[in-house]
Amino acid sequence: MDERERAEELAAAYEARLAADRDGRRAKGAFYTPPELVSWVLDRAVPPGARRVLDPACGTGHFLVAAARIVGVAGVFGSDLDAEAVAIARQRLAAEDPSVPVAQIERQVRVADGLTAWTGETFDAVVGNPPFLGQLKRGTAAAGARAHGLGAYTDTSAVFLHRSLDLVADGGTVALVQPLSVLAARDAAKVRTAVAGRGRVGELWVSEGAEFAGAAVRTCVPVVRVGEPGGQTEWGRLAAPHFGIPEVEMPRGTGVLGDLAACTADFRDQYYGLVPHVRDGGDGAPLVTTGLLEPGACEWGMRPTRFARRSYAAPVVDVAGLRAADARLGAWADARLVPKVVVAGQGRVIEAAADEHGAWLPSVPVVSVVPHDPADVWRVLAVLLAPPVVADAAARYLGAGLVPGSVKVSARQIAALPLPADETAWREGAALARAALLEELAGVMSAAYGCADPAVARWWLDRARRT
Ligand SMILES: C[S@@+](CC[C@H](N)C(=O)[O-])C[C@H]1O[C@@H](n2cnc3c(N)ncnc32)[C@H](O)[C@@H]1O
Numbered sequence: 118m119d120e121r122e123r124a125e126e127l128a129a130a131y132e133a134r135l136a137a138d139r140d141g142r143r144a145k146g147a148f149y150t151p152p153e154l155v156s157w158v159l160d161r162a163v164p165p166g167a168r169r170v171l172d173p174a175c176g177t178g179h180f181l182v183a184a185a186r187i188v189g190v191a192g193v194f195g196s197d198l199d200a201e202a203v204a205i206a207r208q209r210l211a212a213e214d215p216s217v218p219v220a221q222i223e224r225q226v227r228v229a230d231g232l233t234a235w236t237g238e239t240f241d242a243v244v245g246n247p248p249f250l251g252q253l254k255r256g257t258a259a260a261g262a263r264a265h266g267l268g269a270y271t272d273t274s275a276v277f278l279h280r281s282l283d284l285v286a287d288g289g290t291v292a293l294v295q296p297l298s299v300l301a302a303r304d305a306a307k308v309r310t311a312v313a314g315r316g317r318v319g320e321l322w323v324s325e326g327a328e329f330a331g332a333a334v335r336t337c338v339p340v341v342r343v344g345e346p347g348g349q350t351e352w353g354r355l356a357a358p359h360f361g362i363p364e365v366e367m368p369r370g371t372g373v374l375g376d377l378a379a380c381t382a383d384f385r386d387q388y389y390g391l392v393p394h395v396r397d398g399g400d401g402a403p404l405v406t407t408g409l410l411e412p413g414a415c416e417w418g419m420r421p422t423r424f425a426r427r428s429y430a431a432p433v434v435d436v437a438g439l440r441a442a443d444a445r446l447g448a449w450a451d452a453r454l455v456p457k458v459v460v461a462g463q464g465r466v467i468e469a470a471a472d473e474h475g476a477w478l479p480s481v482p483v484v485s486v487v488p489h490d491p492a493d494v495w496r497v498l499a500v501l502l503a504p505p506v507v508a509d510a511a512a513r514y515l516g517a518g519l520v521p522g523s524v525k526v527s528a529r530q531i532a533a534l535p536l537p538a539d540e541t542a543w544r545e546g547a548a549l550a551r552a553a554l555l556e557e558l559a560g561v562m563s564a565a566y567g568c569a570d571p572a573v574a575r576w577w578l579d580r581a582r583r584t
Pocket of ligand 1: 172197
């Protein structure tokens with residue numbers, strides 16, 4: 118066995134040991150990167166002529182060894198908090214090119230915090246797979262994010278991305294593995310804005326499944342071309358083709374749904390306040406849960422649903438009892454018992470149904486969209502069921518949902534959905550929404566938004582039918 122093989126074997130044994138120690142591995146965020154992904158990243162980030170490549174969380178050095186084969190061992194730099202991993206990375210590099218002095222390799226690959234090391238240095242490329250530690254909300258992760266002026270819940274991997282922008286000159290590239298949620302997570306918004314200010318995401322790699330053994334998280338790699346103009350903050354759009362979401366061009370200046378209606382989400386107070394007043398069947402206001410909502414229909418009373426850990430065949434709220442027990446909640450119920458559209462915040466499409474007579478009460482997290490003019494309920498519903506609106510929202514907010522490829526919209530985002538330009542088609546769409554003729558509605562509302570591509574309506578119908 119030669120030096121190289123011995124070093125490779127050490128790395129494999131170390132990773133196998135880490136894999137066996139589940140908790141330890143999770144705490145370190147140490148899930149190693151498959152070789153195909155390493156090659157994909159280096160093919161894009163390290164062009165011929167590049168000289169200095171950094172992996173700020175290098176582990177046992179998968180990226181470093183592969184990069185050394187392009188730029189030479191003297192051109193690769195790395196850091197990791199794990200001293201044992203660093204020792205293996207050094208050994209692998211030494212085996213790659215024994216002519217490079219060990220002392221030099223030790224300076225290039227350090228036991229150090231990748232979020233603070235390397236200040237003042239510049240690289241042609243920063244690559245790697247930094248730790249994903251957002252879920253743990255560890256003290257150190259939060260402190261690291263705050264030190265960079267980012268929210269405490271920003272995933273550590275996004276903090277690495279933010280930080281790397283300072284380590285690459287114009288013309289260079291940053292390509293770090295990130296959780297898919299970086300595309301749309303609110304906590305990563307500052308990082309996306311910082312990236313857009315420094316360069317452009319040229320390409321995006323998206324994992325087909327959970328890529329790293331043991332880590333149940335979907336990942337992506339935004340390839341940031343530093344210094345290129347045209348930076349964008351809506352990265353979800355780049356990933357949309359991976360999830361079969363058709364591209365649409367939305368009208369501008371036509372106004373937004375919030376002009377027509379108030380969009381409101383309810384909170385825990387309402388949820389817990391309702392619990393003692395909900396019963397199964399009898400008189401009262403039907404309680405609508407997200408599970409009962411379908412595109413264009415509410416299946417209350419047609420199938421059971423769960424509320425507050427119980428199953429109900431037909432849950433109703435005793436509104437008189439609620440008013441008597443709690444004046445504030447009574448006033449809340451009165452405000453909701455008006456003609457409105459109720460929306461489930463997450464689904465394969467936007468699942469919304471019209472409550473024309475104002476008879477239903479929404480259960481958290483159902484969003485209420487209350488038109489200023491009650492006669493507009495069907496027009497509002499037609500907007501929420503319009504295929505281009507849904508395709509655009511699916512792309513913009515991709516990665517926000519628990520299931521990638523599902524559409525997740527908040528009350529604020531619903532209020533920002535654009536209105537159609539073609540009033541006549543919209544009126545026709547409203548009539549079709551009322552008649553629950555989804556196939557016809559899909560075509561007419563696509564036309565209302567000036568979308569001539571039949572694939573968009575087909576995409577929506579296919580998903581709407583499978584909810
Ligand atoms: C997901 S592993 C990936 C390792 C390597 N990039 C690869 O793909 O083979 C992340 C590595 O980050 C290291 N790490 C965690 N926090 C760090 C920090 N603040 N600075 C540097 N490395 C860190 C862990 O020890 C682990 O080796």
